[in-house]
Amino acid sequence: MECISIFDMLKIGIGPSSSHTLGPWRAAERWIAELKASDLFHEVEKIQVHMYGSLSLTGKGHATDFAVMLGLSGTDPEYVAIEDIHQIVQEIKNTKSLHFNKERPLPFDPATDIIFNRKFLPFHANGLKFVATFTNGTTKSKTYYSIGGGFVVVEERKNAKRNIETFKSFPMPITLGSELLAYCAQENKAISEIVLMNERSLRTDEEIDLQLHRIWDTMLECMYIGCHSEGVLPGGLNVRRRAFGIHQNLKGDLPYSTPQEWLHTIRQTEVKFRQILKWVSCFALAVNEVNASLGRVVTAPTNGSAGVIPAVLMYYLVIENHDAGFEEIKKFLLVAGEIGSLFKKGATISAAMGGCQAEIGVSSAMAAGALTELLGGTPEQVLMAAEIAMEHHLGLTCDPIGGLVQVPCIERNSMGAIKAINAAELALGSDPKEAKVPFDKVVQTMWETAKDMNTKYKETSEGGLAVGVYLSDC
Numbered sequence: 074m075e076c077i078s079i080f081d082m083l084k085i086g087i088g089p090s091s092s093h094t095l096g097p098w099r100a101a102e103r104w105i106a107e108l109k110a111s112d113l114f115h116e117v118e119k120i121q122v123h124m125y126g127s128l129s130l131t132g133k134g135h136a137t138d139f140a141v142m143l144g145l146s147g148t149d150p151e152y153v154a155i156e157d158i159h160q161i162v163q164e165i166k167n168t169k170s171l172h173f174n175k176e177r178p179l180p181f182d183p184a185t186d187i188i189f190n191r192k193f194l195p196f197h198a199n200g201l202k203f204v205a206t207f208t209n210g211t212t213k214s215k216t217y218y219s220i221g222g223g224f225v226v227v228e229e230r231k232n233a234k235r236n237i238e239t240f241k242s243f244p245m246p247i248t249l250g251s252e253l254l255a256y257c258a259q260e261n262k263a264i265s266e267i268v269l270m271n272e273r274s275l276r277t278d279e280e281i282d283l284q285l286h287r288i289w290d291t292m293l294e295c296m297y298i299g300c301h302s303e304g305v306l307p308g309g310l311n312v313r314r315r316a317f318g319i320h321q322n323l324k325g326d327l328p329y330s331t332p333q334e335w336l337h338t339i340r341q342t343e344v345k346f347r348q349i350l351k352w353v354s355c356f357a358l359a360v361n362e363v364n365a366s367l368g369r370v371v372t373a374p375t376n377g378s379a380g381v382i383p384a385v386l387m388y389y390l391v392i393e394n395h396d397a398g399f400e401e402i403k404k405f406l407l408v409a410g411e412i413g414s415l416f417k418k419g420a421t422i423s424a425a426m427g428g429c430q431a432e433i434g435v436s437s438a439m440a441a442g443a444l445t446e447l448l449g450g451t452p453e454q455v456l457m458a459a460e461i462a463m464e465h466h467l468g469l470t471c472d473p474i475g476g477l478v479q480v481p482c483i484e485r486n487s488m489g490a491i492k493a494i495n496a497a498e499l500a501l502g503s504d505p506k507e508a509k510v511p512f513d514k515v516v517q518t519m520w521e522t523a524k525d526m527n528t529k530y531k532e533t534s535e536g537g538l539a540v541g542v543y544l545s546d547c
Contacts, residue, residue: 077417079268079410080284081129084223084372085291086150087158088364089478091376091425092532093128094197095248096219101144103225104203104215105174116207120145120179121186125200126193127425130533134476135366138187147175150369158367178318194218196228198386198531212481221423221431222374222413226490248418250512251516253411257452265404265451266443268411269509282403288371289402290332292360292383295370295491297332299359306365308477317380319351320337336387349392353494354487356384357547361483373420374413377429377478378436380486382409384395385440385493389447401447408446409439412459419513420520424471425533427523429482433489434466434519440493441500450501456512462493463515468522470530472537481538 083230084094101122107116122141125131132138139162143153146161167170194200204214218226245267247253256267272281277360300320306312327338344352360380364370373382382479386405413422418433421427442459450458466489474480529536 074170076246076271077198077414078272079222079407079414080288081494082222082372082374082410082413082417083406084368085288086223086372086376087137087140087155088366088376088379089311090135090137091223091372091374092221092425093132093137093222094140094367094373095150096140096199096225098129098138098140098144098150099223100201100217100219100225101141101203102149103217103292105145105147107215108205113205113213114174115177115358116209117173117179118208119186119206120173120181120203121150121206122189123188123202123204125190126198127532128199129191130199130535131473131476132189132475133361134534135478138183138491140368141187142171142183143183145172145173145181146171155368160464169508171406179469182208184544187348193528197423198528199423205214210513219384221421222372222393222417224544233376239391244274245271247271247411248416250267250367250415250459250516253415254452254456261403264406264411264446264455272407272435278502285403285406289386289399291369291371292373292386293332293336295363295379296356296359296387298368299337299361299363300335300355300361302366304478306362307367308365308475308479310367310475310477310479312479312483316355316362316363319355321350323351323355324482336390337373338388339391344392349388350491352391353384353388353490356387357381357486357490358483361478361486365477365483373409374435374439375432377424377482378432378486378489381433381436381489381493382406382440382443384486384490385444388494389444390405393448405426405443408455409443412442412456414456416516416519418462419516420543421523426531427448427519428526428531429471429485430463430466430519431523432471433485434469436486437466437489437493440490441496443499444493445500446500448497450507453505454500454503457503457505457508458493458497460508460510460512460515461496461499462489462518464510465492465496466476467515467519468526470526470537471532472530472539472543473532473534474539476534476539480542483509508533 199219303317357380370379438459441462445458
């Protein structure tokens, strides 16, 4: 039975992609750890990294090469100073060497030692192989798969339809929405309470609260940075940051100097319907503009969809409940994380496997369900909201122009956030007993749709807008 913590679904990391940036970064760290465990780390004389499938086709635009270099250099995506990233990468390029895990210099030329193969490996669309040459002339390689949301696995058994990781068992194991509802009925508790009971089997209450505070603070800071940064995003598409201008027109002249004061200030403003749309879009755009510029975000469940959940949570704090505090934020994140884990167990959260329905669709479902609980919905209405949100993202393709997580990715976060709010309202006004599509059925349908989808629409930049729009026109 899979046991996926909400902290597996909500990870702090660097953009622009959880599968193409954070995953390869973590794979490099994991490879180093395995070399050390085998007493081979100090025998390494040369390194090469091979990218396969989607990691190869869109790796440049997703900064996969940067991620690998940073991981091999021993930096941690949760804590590395953002301003140091380009300096580290540029130094590797200039010197054609890297400081392996911050311990020893090794020759490394990114132009020849990072190899982009168009070939897809059979196990997963996102494969990468590390090859070490040792002082005695022998070589050893290890292949990893970045399966979405920063998860990294190795192929351990044949004929797996997708990866199944091994986790510690929860006291209330859940793989289906129907099982989650059964526990809610059995314990007479809300979804957030059931999730918290499971999380307590892994961590203390203090550890849970500390990590949730870190996640929310990262989300809030990310929105703050995005709303206060102007200019053009990197990558060559010349995409201008829009959150800054929208925010300038909305915020007025009220003073503030920190993200927390900023939130307090926004809560004091009088907001009408059109302004609500603009604020929610502004929050979502802000996060993903930070993500696109190699900023620090929270995978929710991925980097490419990182703007939906914080935007909807801000909607609740700013519009629905000005008195809400950490307890409401905690409930929201607990519910969102659980819904995301159900999609990961029953389908996928990787765009390279399922298209954008696996990213924006899942994040919209996570946000819709979480908002529904905070607005007083029953567990059944929570899953109904999540189902509605996903139902209207089914079949959404992943076709990033230029392989960059910018167009159409950034706007899709604002659309996913608005759909989540609408889905919550529809669920709250409905009787779940009359629902025609159960939550588990939409998860299953999403996975079937993913398998049927043409490969070129799964984060390859070989179909859709990626080929329909000429880069010269951008």
